[in-house]
Amino acid sequence: xxxxxxxxxxxxxxxxxxxxxxxxxxxxxxxxxxxxxxxxxxxxxxxxxxxxxxxxxxxxxxxxxxxxxxxxxxxxxxxxxxxxxxxxxxxxxxxxxxxxxxxxxxxxxxxxxxxxxxxxxxxxxxxxxxxxxxxxxxxxxxxxxxxxxxxxxxxxxxxxxxxxxxxxxxxxxxxxxxxxxxxxxxxxxxxxxxxxxxxxxxxxxxxxxxxxxxxxxxxxxxxxxxxxxxxxxx
Numbered sequence: 001x002x003x004x005x006x007x008x009x010x011x012x013x014x015x016x017x018x019x020x021x022x023x024x025x026x027x028x029x030x031x032x033x034x035x036x037x038x039x040x041x042x043x044x045x046x047x048x049x050x051x052x053x054x055x056x057x058x059x060x061x062x063x064x065x066x067x068x069x070x071x072x073x074x075x076x077x078x079x080x081x082x083x084x085x086x087x088x089x090x091x092x093x094x095x096x097x098x099x100x101x102x103x104x105x106x107x108x109x110x111x112x113x114x115x116x117x118x119x120x121x122x123x124x125x126x127x128x129x130x131x132x133x134x135x136x137x138x139x140x141x142x143x144x145x146x147x148x149x150x151x152x153x154x155x156x157x158x159x160x161x162x163x164x165x166x167x168x169x170x171x172x173x174x175x176x177x178x179x180x181x182x183x184x185x186x187x188x189x190x191x192x193x194x195x196x197x198x199x200x201x202x203x204x205x206x207x208x209x210x211x212x213x214x215x216x217x218x219x220x221x222x223x224x225x226x227x228x229x230x231x232x233x234x
Contacts, residue, residue, distance in 0.1 A: 005101045005137045006059070009052040010147035012043065013084075016091045019057050020079050032062065060091070060098045068097050071181055078174060085167050086174055088152060089205065093181030096201060103185050103201050104131060105145050109155075110200030118161040121146055154204035169207040176217055178202070179209055183233050190223055190232035 018039050019032070026032050036054055044050045064072045075090045082090060096103045108127040112119035125142050132138045149155045155162040169175055179196055182188075191199060193214075197207045211229060214220050223230040 002132050005132060005141045007056060007099050007102055007141045007145055009056050010144040010151060011056060012151045013088065015057060017087055019061050020076065023061060024076055060094050068184060071184060074177055078177060086171055088167065089169055089174055089178055093178050096185035097181055101141055102145055105142065106201040106203060110203035113164050113203055118163050120161045164203050166206050167204055169205050172213055175207055175209050176214060178207065179231060180219055180233060190230035193229045193231050
């Protein structure tokens with residue numbers, strides 16, 4: 001049974017936007033910590049709740065492992081000129097890498113959406129408890145992530161269920177970045193180019209990637225098989 005959960009506070013996009021913007025402006029981690037603490041006071045009254053939110057935010061954008069630093073730094077470059085929807089893509093890719101629980105919950109939601117076009121919180125909760133056990137941390141994280149998705153507007157509430165709200169990813173620099181962050185998050189050896197948009201944990205996004213878009217990208221290698229082309233990280 002899987003153990004680490006970790007995602008114990010629901011996030012809002014403007015909070016993630018803030019930490020990304022401030023990272024580009026300040027170099028001192030202590031200063032960044034204080035700036036985020038002050039910013040969160042407008043949303044979060046209690047110090048313990050702010051600490052939880054700050055921990056999640058820092059794990060996504062700041063305290064990343066060495067193997068993810070290059071992708072995070074590239075995200076900062078893209079963030080500077082990104083639209084609101086493109087910033088969502090950057091946050092999503094980094095969260096997938098930072099929190100396996102978030103990624104697996106997105107996969108389970110994506111699977112239900114693929115099969116039946118909708119999912120309920122009860123269905124998703126049962127699936128996550130089956131993977132991580134009947135623990136309070138699992139219940140809390142599932143609730144917080146579901147609220148985060150609502151805050152992100154990637155799901156739309158219907159009567160007792162949710163459906164996906166799809167965002168088109170067309171930026172030619174952002175598409176390879178999302179592919180790389182997805183491969184790092186999942187540990188997959190590669191993904192078929194024409195099926196990237198079908199990957200379950202990317203359920204909020206409509207995306208297609210072509211050989212032409214990767215021809216000058218030294219981060220990837222193409223693997224040719226019988227009737228298919230896979231992309232893998234070098």
